[in-house]
């Protein structure tokens with residue numbers, strides 16, 4: 001306890017503020033004589049979606065109800081800044097929120113996530129968006145209740161951005177979108193510094209969670225009905241590495257108590273009630289033979305690998321600091337497919353990195369032709385201030401990039417449409433997720449390969465794993481029948 005009687009240690013401190021918020025918002029609710037609502041909008045990757053579940057968990061416990069409408073009492077934007085267009089979009093949305101707040105002056109607007117870790121964004125918000133109430137970053141999302149409390153007490157704009165994670169706070173509430181599947185962080189941050197990428201600057205240094213904490217969380221989830229977990233990290237293949245970050249340096253240290261990612265996977269698979277394990281994202285440079293073997297021999301591990309290649313030219317890969325070559329990537333794919341012939345391989349590809357020539361781009365197309373990805377997410381290189389690539393010569397003209405992007409997209413789509421057809425007629429275990437949005441007689445689920453299938457069935461099957469024959473391929477998804 002500090003001198004004001006507030007617990008110093010987490011998570012007790014946050015539970016203290018959650019309880020305080022309960023009381024404060026209870027009064028506001030009584031005054032308004034209605035339920036208080038919140039709306040969380042999430043941009044970006046799985047990490048951010050998972051963070052949003054933690055924010056929602058806290059607001060639920062305080063006593064708010066979630067809704068999709070931004071006409072809510074608390075509106076949170078959990079932002080992404082991986083590409084430039086995200087910034088402009090956010091400022092557009094804020095204009096809309098300002099109007100909403102005029103009708104509900106008690107509305108609390110919060111901004112958080114990766115974009116908030118950029119000092120120029122904070123400056124802009126301070127200067128032009130005074131109506132934003134609470135601003136925090138990626139290292140302190142667990143403090144939502146404390147920051148709301150400060151805002152309620154001061155009625156001022158509250159800004160708290162930390163440069164690094166001071167601690168990982170375990171055991172706070174989490175609201176899951178689905179009762180039967182959940183994301184689980186296994187590590188935070190990233191040490192790879194790919195030269196185009198802003199993530200290491202906004203998410204901080206790589207830090208693995210302790211195996212016990214991960215296993216404990218998953219066991220608790222399975223006790224509450226979770227059948228599938230997605231282990232989350234920017235580079236799960238480097239899980240378990242321990243670093244010394246004193247003086248701003250990154251020095252890997254030997255630590256016998258740590259385990260590798262494949263070892264963690266095996267331990268996770270031993271949790272009895274858990275039926276499926278996925279993970280995201282794998283960096284090709286760290287993908288080990290051990291991982292391939294563990295994946296191939298363990299039925300609980302979904303046969304899907306998201307393995308971002310980014311580019312096909314070894315010259316460009318080198319400039320990107322990806323630390324693998326085209327040949328290394330192709331050999332890796334061959335090894336993976338030799339061990340798991342039916343595996344689904346997906347990827348991220350970028351075009352227009354500084355200095356990319358037409359020949360370099362042809363190398364990217366060559367990888368696409370050779371690997372035949374089941375799905376590829378394609379991006380136009382976006383210059384991020386502060387990254388090494390933003391200062392490189394030979395930034396590529398927009399029309400050249402657009403042309404390459406279109407050619408890439410055409411190849412990627414044609415190939416993945418053909419690829420997915422190889423599952424036609426096969427029977428697969430499908431985790432049933434929801435009633436089909438278009439046709440309520442159908443259920444929608446996913447195979448281990450992450451292929452969507454719609455089939456006739458009763459809603460009582462939601463959350464169950466059932467065997468479904470993939471009858472008709474409709475582009476990116478299948479119509480099937482339960483066996």
Ligand code: SAH
Pocket residue numbers: 082083196197198199233234235281282283308310348349350379380381382383384
């Ligand atoms: N940690 C993951 C990627 C996270 S970011 C990995 O290493 O693979 C998700 C994707 O966004 C990246 O794979 C990359 O393709 C894309 N991306 C990242 N920075 C980008 C930038 N500056 N411009 C365009 N795309 C970018």
Ligand code: SF4
Pocket residue numbers: 190191192193194197198199200234235283
């Ligand atoms: Fe970005 Fe590279 Fe880290 Fe992925 S591995 S988050 S692309 S720096």
Ligand code: F3S
Pocket residue numbers: 043044045046047048079080081082114115199202203
């Ligand atoms: Fe975006 Fe942050 Fe993820 S920048 S891609 S939300 S780690």
